[in-house]
Amino acid sequence: MSKTASNETRKIRYAVVGAGNIAQVAVLPAFKNAAENSELVALVSGDPEKLAALGERYGVAQRGGYDELEDVLGRARADAVYIALPNTMHREYTERAAAAGVHVLCEKPMAMTEEDCEAMIRATKDRGVKLMIAYRLHFEEANLQAVEIARSGKLGEVRAFTSLFTQVVRPGDIRTRSDEGGGALFDLGVYCVNAARYLFREEPSEVLATSLRIDERRAKDVDETTAAILRFPSGAVAQFTVSQGLASVSSFRLAGTEGNLRVEPAFDYTADIKHYLTVGGKTEEKTFKKRDQFAPELVYFSRCILEDREPEPSGLEGLADVRVMLAIQSSAASGRVEAIPPLKLEQRPDMGQNIKKPAVAAPEPVKAPSPSEE
Amino acid sequence: MSKTASNETRKIRYAVVGAGNIAQVAVLPAFKNAAENSELVALVSGDPEKLAALGERYGVAQRGGYDELEDVLGRARADAVYIALPNTMHREYTERAAAAGVHVLCEKPMAMTEEDCEAMIRATKDRGVKLMIAYRLHFEEANLQAVEIARSGKLGEVRAFTSLFTQVVRPGDIRTRSDEGGGALFDLGVYCVNAARYLFREEPSEVLATSLRIDERRAKDVDETTAAILRFPSGAVAQFTVSQGLASVSSFRLAGTEGNLRVEPAFDYTADIKHYLTVGGKTEEKTFKKRDQFAPELVYFSRCILEDREPEPSGLEGLADVRVMLAIQSSAASGRVEAIPPLKLEQRPDMGQNIKKPAVAAPEPVKAPSPSEE
Numbered sequence: 001m002s003k004t005a006s007n008e009t010r011k012i013r014y015a016v017v018g019a020g021n022i023a024q025v026a027v028l029p030a031f032k033n034a035a036e037n038s039e040l041v042a043l044v045s046g047d048p049e050k051l052a053a054l055g056e057r058y059g060v061a062q063r064g065g066y067d068e069l070e071d072v073l074g075r076a077r078a079d080a081v082y083i084a085l086p087n088t089m090h091r092e093y094t095e096r097a098a099a100a101g102v103h104v105l106c107e108k109p110m111a112m113t114e115e116d117c118e119a120m121i122r123a124t125k126d127r128g129v130k131l132m133i134a135y136r137l138h139f140e141e142a143n144l145q146a147v148e149i150a151r152s153g154k155l156g157e158v159r160a161f162t163s164l165f166t167q168v169v170r171p172g173d174i175r176t177r178s179d180e181g182g183g184a185l186f187d188l189g190v191y192c193v194n195a196a197r198y199l200f201r202e203e204p205s206e207v208l209a210t211s212l213r214i215d216e217r218r219a220k221d222v223d224e225t226t227a228a229i230l231r232f233p234s235g236a237v238a239q240f241t242v243s244q245g246l247a248s249v250s251s252f253r254l255a256g257t258e259g260n261l262r263v264e265p266a267f268d269y270t271a272d273i274k275h276y277l278t279v280g281g282k283t284e285e286k287t288f289k290k291r292d293q294f295a296p297e298l299v300y301f302s303r304c305i306l307e308d309r310e311p312e313p314s315g316l317e318g319l320a321d322v323r324v325m326l327a328i329q330s331s332a333a334s335g336r337v338e339a340i341p342p343l344k345l346e347q348r349p350d351m352g353q354n355i356k357k358p359a360v361a362a363p364e365p366v367k368a369p370s371p372s373e374e
Numbered sequence: 375m376s377k378t379a380s381n382e383t384r385k386i387r388y389a390v391v392g393a394g395n396i397a398q399v400a401v402l403p404a405f406k407n408a409a410e411n412s413e414l415v416a417l418v419s420g421d422p423e424k425l426a427a428l429g430e431r432y433g434v435a436q437r438g439g440y441d442e443l444e445d446v447l448g449r450a451r452a453d454a455v456y457i458a459l460p461n462t463m464h465r466e467y468t469e470r471a472a473a474a475g476v477h478v479l480c481e482k483p484m485a486m487t488e489e490d491c492e493a494m495i496r497a498t499k500d501r502g503v504k505l506m507i508a509y510r511l512h513f514e515e516a517n518l519q520a521v522e523i524a525r526s527g528k529l530g531e532v533r534a535f536t537s538l539f540t541q542v543v544r545p546g547d548i549r550t551r552s553d554e555g556g557g558a559l560f561d562l563g564v565y566c567v568n569a570a571r572y573l574f575r576e577e578p579s580e581v582l583a584t585s586l587r588i589d590e591r592r593a594k595d596v597d598e599t600t601a602a603i604l605r606f607p608s609g610a611v612a613q614f615t616v617s618q619g620l621a622s623v624s625s626f627r628l629a630g631t632e633g634n635l636r637v638e639p640a641f642d643y644t645a646d647i648k649h650y651l652t653v654g655g656k657t658e659e660k661t662f663k664k665r666d667q668f669a670p671e672l673v674y675f676s677r678c679i680l681e682d683r684e685p686e687p688s689g690l691e692g693l694a695d696v697r698v699m700l701a702i703q704s705s706a707a708s709g710r711v712e713a714i715p716p717l718k719l720e721q722r723p724d725m726g727q728n729i730k731k732p733a734v735a736a737p738e739p740v741k742a743p744s745p746s747e748e
Contacts, residue, residue, distance in 0.1 A: 159588065160599065160615050164536050166629055208582045208709070214533065214609045225534065227603045227613045235588045239601045239615050241534050246629045248655070255540055255620045281622070335582070337709035 087181025155256030461555025529630030
């Protein structure tokens, strides 16, 4: 970080770590929209071909392999990393970045174990660097307005959440394998769990769930489909089905004593998001135009660094979802209700976090096919 | 039954037993549309005021109280009863009607226990009378077309069903009390369980569920809300949330490997039913105009009697749903997966059962308010 520039002109210098599909089609192109306070200065990937092609595409001089991370961060004078690696690698690269004194913006789900999440929180705290988990929908208008609608009383008391989130995953994708943190629950279920939590604004206390696998090509040793029920202390109940073997649906619904809100598509960054708000038997539609959902994360995280604020989707927020998903896995294995110990969160997303940036065209990815067959 | 008339001219003579809201707004008015083979000849109710008013409205001379059932059936020379009583009374009145040699068309859910269902099947079989459970959607075009879409392969392999079915029940309604067989699961959940079964065309083998109650006015000693997951031997999974404390939603979705079908409203008889069929990212809407869903049951059941055929929504079909709902209750109580033993059904509804009759205006009910506050 340039120590001489004022906060107004200072830009946070990012290294993007990982050059898979999401990094290529969404994170890298987002820097254009985040130029007010964020700058892409380095690229780390295990694939020299990707490094060369993407380095040239984005004019990034500092680049290197995974074992060169610290060196690349130093050469690039990076302030922060955006970790877009397989879930199983999040902890190691968070710890290494923190050890290098670099702030961490890490893709969700945060990790595959509570222990890893806690280690990530500890590592960043100990080194005095920020940690944010990349929940893009915490900055997205349609989801934040859903939060406001839930809080407004317009639906009466909101007591039920249901969601269906599915896609047909490409055989061979990392989502089909456990060694890279795959499976429908961790890849798709994290959105449903997170949405239920930001809409009800509390932590579930009990879960019950079932998981199954029909097609080995789409789920080698992970769950292809998971269905779960979450109970909340207030009496609210959330239910979702996620699958990486079913044609795309991306939908949630929030039901209250006076009305309901359906959001569909709900979780996408490649399409308009739509609200269907029904109160008193009348349904109003509202379309939220497709926007860049990644630049807002960069802009927000850079602000947190520049203003020394704790990011809202903190490490604790990431952990909160992971421990619910682990309880879901336990319930699916045990066939019993699994209790989740209380967790106190200081912050929840609200409209104050709404950041609008224009949609960007996704470039043709280099050796990084889409996870979905559709 | 008149022994001299030919099948072509013979009409099945019905006694309607019970004069609650559903009998008054739907069953009694349906006879006009079922005149081809069905005739209303008697009324049984515990309320003399209702008997007088409805007897006059429909020109029904033979009427009486519950203890006069056999007498009324005899005087009216009734061939069949339509039982529209609280669920807890279904068994007794089925047994009494059967003992009187009268065929039984009984509202769903069939009963509150397996034992009662089995007794009803036995009583009618022993006396050689037909038993049909009044699943109106087994004769309804939108739901039958959903069955055809599921079977056609248009959605690929269908593997997930989700449903949300809610209404705000009027405080004091029989649905709020267990002594009359109330609760969201038995009143609303029966539609979800039945739909999952007719769409997947198999019986669930395992269930897990949770139930809760927030508002005593809407659920005195029954479940206000139940969320359940059903696993099927094929690997299909169904999930639903039902509540009698949340504003009206009536919706299901069937998801396959190639597309999905949303039906909403799905379970209603007072509104158009709509399909939203999505294949290859394109959604087609189709509206099925509101129709009389009760006359088709009468017409179909009368045909079964006249042609000596086993009705498709048989006693076994009724039992199939009840045992799933009882397993759901058990799971909600135990906090564990509950297994359901196999059950072989010979018949499932299909488009061959589609019977179209024009909508009828619901008359003002006599001392029988709507179950819903909306």
